[in-house]
Each structure stands twice: as structure tokens, then as C-alpha cells.
Amino acid sequence: MTPAIDGPRLPAASGKATSLVVFLHGYGADGNDLIAIAREWRRLMPDAAFVAPHAPERCMASPQGRQWFPLTFRDPDERRRGVLAARPGLDAFLDAELAKNGLGSDRLALVGFSQGTMMALHAGLRRKTPPAAILGYSGMLVSPETLSEATGKPPILLVHGDRDDVIPVDALFAATDALGAAEIPVEWHLAAGLGHGIDGEGLRQGAAFLASNLKPKKMTLRTASQG
Structure with missing residues (x-):
């Protein structure tokens, strides 16, 4: 049975709500770690609902935190x-939250940090209906050789610190190379002097990226003469 997931929300x-932004936290944290970002971003995205679910498993390395999956850093698989x-x-969880807000799957944006970025990229690229956008901080693309499984090509922004000693910056370039080769639109930002974290500029760029991609699509009216 799949464990139930829940976490803090901000309407x-x-x-x-005309869109839903879901934060996926990193290894050893929980949803409270990222929901504070929503309080800043809702000024730019007033029509977005926000939720930051706690990952389903307790983290062995940090008993007060959660994990999307175990990490030993010894097994490459x-x-x-x-x-x-x-x-x-x-x-x-994503399907339930969209239904709760009366939204279609194309009104979803995923925001991940570290292990949460791994989940955002893996799950987001394989959803039946692609999300409106995927934003990943300090993460990596798992199994790039399986990108042929992608069901769509949502816009992606990846942000990484050049002093990251947890997930080295090489992971950013490996991800952008693989996504580009798969013709999935990807932008990236390298934060000078930043370790494994998110800085103010990364938050600013992330908010602008999401706001742009979550704008309601304009309807094109057809006249009788247009057939």
C-alpha cells in the first residue's frame, strides 16, 4: 500500500486558485522547510495555491526529518x-491536490530541492499530462538514459551553487546536456559562491520563471470567416 502524503498548505x-505549486523538500527535511518560500512568492503569483508535502518515509540519518527514498551514497543504483x-x-498526492483545487494537470508546477529535485524531474517528466513547469534547486537528473519515457516537454529551470559539496555542480551540466539532447526546454542558473542551498537570486529567478509559465493561456477566438 502506498503511504499517504500530506503537508502544510497556503491558499x-x-x-x-488557478494553478498549484508543489514544493518537494530535500533529504532529511520536511515540508515545513520550503513552505515559507510560498509566503514570498504568493505576492507575484496571487492565483496560485501552494503545498509542501512531507516525504512518506522517516529519514534514518535525520530522525526528525523525512526522505523520499533512502540514501547511503554507496550504491550507484x-x-x-x-x-x-x-x-x-x-x-x-498530486492528482488529489489538483482535484481538491478543481484544477487540470496542466496547471501544476513542481519545485524541488536536492532529493526533491530528483523527484520533481523524474515524476514530472512522466506524468500523463505534463506540468506547466518544473523548477529544481541543487539537484540532479536521475537515470538520464531513460528520458525516452518522458510523456511531454515542460519548461524546466535548474539552479545550482558552484560551491555545492553535497551534489556537485557537475550534476547541473549533466542534467542540462541530457535534457537538451532530448529536446526538453531547459534553462539554468549558476549561483556564484553558493553551497548546497538556495539564495535570494535563485528565489527571484525561480519565482519569475513560475509566474511566466503559470499565466493562464489566452483563448483565440475564431470568426465564421476563419472556418
């Missing part, structure tokens, strides 16, 4: 097995 500032095992539970 749309306008009172009516553990990340692939991990994202595969965690994806069904995350997908079920």
Missing part, C-alpha cells in the same frame, strides 16, 4: 530504485 492570495518506488505515492 491562493486572491481566494481562487539506489537513486534509480528510489525515484521509481516513490513516484506512485507522489503522483497520487
